[in-house]
Amino acid sequence: xxxxxxxxxxxxxxxxxxxxxxxxxxxxxxxxxxxxxxxxxxxxxxxxxxxxxxxxxxxxxxxxxxxxxxxxxxxxxxxxxxxxxxxxxxxxxxxxxxxxxxxxxxxxxxxxxxxxxxxxxxxxxxxxxxxxxxxxxxxxxxxxxxxxxxxxxxxxxxxxxxxxxxxxxxxxxxxxxxxxxxxxxxxxxxxxxxxxxx
Amino acid sequence: xxxxxxxxxxxxxxxxxxxxxxxxxxxxxxxxxxxxxxxxxxxxxxxxxxxxxxxxxxxxxxxxxxxxxxxxxxxxxxxxxxxxxxxxxxxxxxxxxxxxxxxxxxxxxxxxxxxxxxxxxxxxxxxxxxxxxxxxxxxxxxxxxxxxxxxxxxxxxxxxxxxxxxxxxxxxxxxxxxxxxxxxxxxxxxxxxxxxxxxxxxxxxxxxxxxxxxxxxxxxxxxxxxxxxxxxxxxxxxxxxxxxxxxxxxxxxxxxxxxxxxxxxxxxxxxxxxxxxxxxxxxxxxxxxxxxxxxxxxxxxxxxxxxxxxxxxxxxxxxxxxxxxxxxxxxxxxxxxxxxxxxxxxxxxxxxxxxxxxxxxxxxxxxxxxxxxxxxxxxxxxxxxxxxxxxxxxxxxxxxxxxxxxxxxxxxxxxxxxxxxxxxxxxxxxxxxxxxxxxxxxxxxxxxxxxxxxxxxxxxxxxxxxxxxxxxxxxxxxxxxxxxxxxxxxxxxxxxxxxxxxxxxxxxxxxxxxxxxxxxxxxxxxxxxxxxxxxxxxxxx
Ligand code: SF4
Numbered sequence: 031x032x033x034x035x036x037x038x039x040x041x042x043x044x045x046x047x048x049x050x051x052x053x054x055x056x057x058x059x060x061x062x063x064x065x066x067x068x069x070x071x072x073x074x075x076x077x078x079x080x081x082x083x084x085x086x087x088x089x090x091x092x093x094x095x096x097x098x099x100x101x102x103x104x105x106x107x108x109x110x111x112x113x114x115x116x117x118x119x120x121x122x123x124x125x126x127x128x129x130x131x132x133x134x135x136x137x138x139x140x141x142x143x144x145x146x147x148x149x150x151x152x153x154x155x156x157x158x159x160x161x162x163x164x165x166x167x168x169x170x171x172x173x174x175x176x177x178x179x180x181x182x183x184x185x186x187x188x189x190x191x192x193x194x195x196x197x198x199x200x201x202x203x204x205x206x207x208x209x210x211x212x213x214x215x216x217x218x219x220x221x222x223x224x225x226x227x228x
Numbered sequence: 229x230x231x232x233x234x235x236x237x238x239x240x241x242x243x244x245x246x247x248x249x250x251x252x253x254x255x256x257x258x259x260x261x262x263x264x265x266x267x268x269x270x271x272x273x274x275x276x277x278x279x280x281x282x283x284x285x286x287x288x289x290x291x292x293x294x295x296x297x298x299x300x301x302x303x304x305x306x307x308x309x310x311x312x313x314x315x316x317x318x319x320x321x322x323x324x325x326x327x328x329x330x331x332x333x334x335x336x337x338x339x340x341x342x343x344x345x346x347x348x349x350x351x352x353x354x355x356x357x358x359x360x361x362x363x364x365x366x367x368x369x370x371x372x373x374x375x376x377x378x379x380x381x382x383x384x385x386x387x388x389x390x391x392x393x394x395x396x397x398x399x400x401x402x403x404x405x406x407x408x409x410x411x412x413x414x415x416x417x418x419x420x421x422x423x424x425x426x427x428x429x430x431x432x433x434x435x436x437x438x439x440x441x442x443x444x445x446x447x448x449x450x451x452x453x454x455x456x457x458x459x460x461x462x463x464x465x466x467x468x469x470x471x472x473x474x475x476x477x478x479x480x481x482x483x484x485x486x487x488x489x490x491x492x493x494x495x496x497x498x499x500x501x502x503x504x505x506x507x508x509x510x511x512x513x514x515x516x517x518x519x520x521x522x523x524x525x526x527x528x529x530x531x532x533x534x535x536x537x538x539x540x541x542x543x544x545x546x547x548x549x550x551x552x553x554x555x556x557x558x559x560x561x562x563x564x565x566x567x568x569x570x571x572x573x574x575x576x577x578x579x580x581x582x583x584x585x586x587x588x589x590x591x592x593x594x595x596x597x598x599x600x601x602x603x604x605x606x607x608x609x610x611x612x613x614x615x616x617x618x619x620x621x622x623x624x625x626x627x628x629x630x631x632x633x634x635x636x637x638x639x640x641x642x643x644x645x646x647x648x649x650x651x652x653x654x655x656x657x658x659x660x661x662x663x664x665x666x667x668x669x670x671x672x673x674x675x676x677x678x679x680x681x682x683x684x685x686x687x688x689x690x691x692x693x694x695x696x697x698x699x700x701x702x703x704x705x706x707x708x709x710x711x712x713x714x715x716x717x718x719x720x721x722x723x724x725x726x727x728x729x730x731x732x733x734x735x736x737x738x739x740x741x742x743x744x745x746x747x748x749x750x751x752x753x754x755x756x757x758x759x760x761x762x763x764x765x766x767x768x769x
Contacts, residue, residue: 040576065400066399066400069259069262074611075578077575081399092395095479114566132576132579137573
């Protein structure tokens with residue numbers, strides 16, 4: 031088993047929380063892991079990505095080769111497309127559709143969404159909206175993770191366990207909200223997968 | 229022992245804690261910052277009484293570590309690659325004094341300049357100083373090499389340079405720990421003149437360093453970090469340094485390369501090993517994540533031997549960090565690069581945080597200077613370097629720590645009046661103070677804006693050595709009290725602030741303006757911690 035994952039977003043959006051959850055679940059499942067992070071200058075409102083690699087065998091490179099990523103998980107729609115050269119021809123693009131606009135020449139939304147729609151294998155969802163409906167706007171990242179969960183080859187309950195671990199100190203309410211967010215994202219993804227198979 | 233999931237930086241820090249290090253010194257700089265931070269936050273390090281401290285700059289940190297080594301204890305000093313330029317005087321001379329307690333100098337290089345102004349390869353510095361160099365290829369090696377490096381350092385009584393790159397520094401993987409080694413006892417050098425570099429002594433010490441070179445090479449030949457993986461297809465022999473090895477084997481099923489591969493993790497280069505590879509293969513490919521150090525040595529000036537491929541002949545791009553695809557192409561394999569980036573994707577450069585005090589300061593400065601033609605603001609290294617970008621377009625230089633003040637002075641000497649320097653508080657105490665003294669002594673007509681956010685912002689908010697001292701320092705250096713002006717960089721004080729700026733810019737002499745407001749990031753963090761503290765206090769009550 032090998033999953034190479036590009037996590038994408040804008041500095042400050044907290045993509046590392048997704049990486050931490052997958053990482054915890056992967057380690058509990060006894061898998062190898064490498065994760066290249068971005069620190070420093072580019073953190074401030076610029077584009078950020080993280081290379082997360084999990085495998086049941088030794089992992090050589092900290093960087094995923096171009097064209098070999100199994101999926102791109104993005105918390106921002108334009109950022110999801112920035113890493114297309116990394117994605118394998120069979121890879122999945124899982125992205126939030128809620129834009130983070132901190133630049134003047136941000137592309138027009140309908141064109142951007144059309145570009146995402148034109149990708150052969152993709153899941154797109156407004157994770158911010160879903161999180162807000164759940165009464166927890168902060169857990170949008172967990173919604174995205176939930177949407178990616180069918181592709182991870184990690185048992186769903188391992189992800190749930192990882193969330194319990196990570197948020198343990200914050201109390202049962204926070205754990206539950208994040209579990210709900212994870213489930214909500216997963217539900218959307220499963221629906222979209224079914225549709226795409228039709 | 230259980231594996232820890234550590235960044236390369238953290239693996240080095242943990243290695244230091246476990247290898248009996250007594251002190252770690254540094255100035256923050258991406259990608260090296262997390263090494264020292266890890267030790268600072270480690271309860272274990274605290275219980276072992278390990279000193280972990282930020283110096284005013286890399287030179288003071290280097291010298292402090294050398295002092296600890298003098299006293300017989302193991303010490304580490306960490307910096308980014310350009311920090312080694314700042315520490316260079318101490319660094320190069322430390323090879324001549326030698327070490328007493330083990331001394332490891334960590335230089336974190338930044339090929340591709342993710343967060344830096346150049347991509348210099350610190351291995352050249354180590355070679356220049358005639359020091360052994362270690363270059364880990366993964367997180368476990370980074371950890372192990374600290375143990376090994378301290379031993380090497382004590383065996384030859386020489387500081388050891390450990391060279392890492394951004395990718396290793398900021399990538400996480402499992403690391404297995406070893407037992408904690410006891411720290412050294414206080415023990416002065418056997419020869420109390422060892423550290424006196426008076427010419428007569430220095431000549432002797434230098435000869436000693438030179439005579440040790442063959443022993444260093446011998447150590448490289450036998451190093452557990454240098455080894456040949458022999459394979460049958462000898463049409464090509466590959467030398468892979470540090471991380472380059474991972475990128476190489478990534479391209480092969482089961483990580484099995486058909487050609488002989490010489491993996492290098494310790495320098496000076498193991499001549500015999502390289503010679504053996506050279507003799508047995510038709511062509512040599514050199515993969516180095518940095519500048520072509522081994523490649524240059526192999527080619528020599530005239531390049532009359534076998535074909536040597538690498539960065540110099542274009543097989544590998546001359547600049548930038550390596551990755552698996554670059555290595556694949558260098559091996560003649562196809563590039564697996566996927567779909568192109570759609571054209572509607574635009575660049576998203578980093579920007580100042582919402583509510584950052586620098587935003588106001590730059591807007592106000594632009595307004596204060598609006599009556600002059602553009603091109604007279606010299607800036608420095610920090611978050612505020614982003615003032616170069618839209619919407620500010622406010623600065624015209626960023627070269628090295630402290631250069632804002634001295635460049636403004638030089639430009640003023642040339643007749644560019646007014647000349648303005650913009651520098652952060654931490655950068656000011658790092659390397660700005662001496663330049664300000666130069667300006668005062670020459671009575672230069674410059675205005676220095678010291679943006680005081682009370683922290684080292686860009687690297688994540690480490691304590692700034694300048695806190696609470698800036699105006700005293702300026703006054704002590706000779707800036708007239710009346711021309712040290714502190715302002716609150718908020719829009720509501722704009723009229724007053726603007727008047728002050730214009731006045732000081734017009735002043736014929738050295739003036740200092742200090743816009744003072746805390747970095748939003750550290751402020752939020754402080755508030756959050758305070759809230760947490762109050763909550764636990766309440767719960768306990
Ligand atoms: S980290 Fe602090 S100093 Fe840097 S941009 Fe953000 S608020 Fe400004």
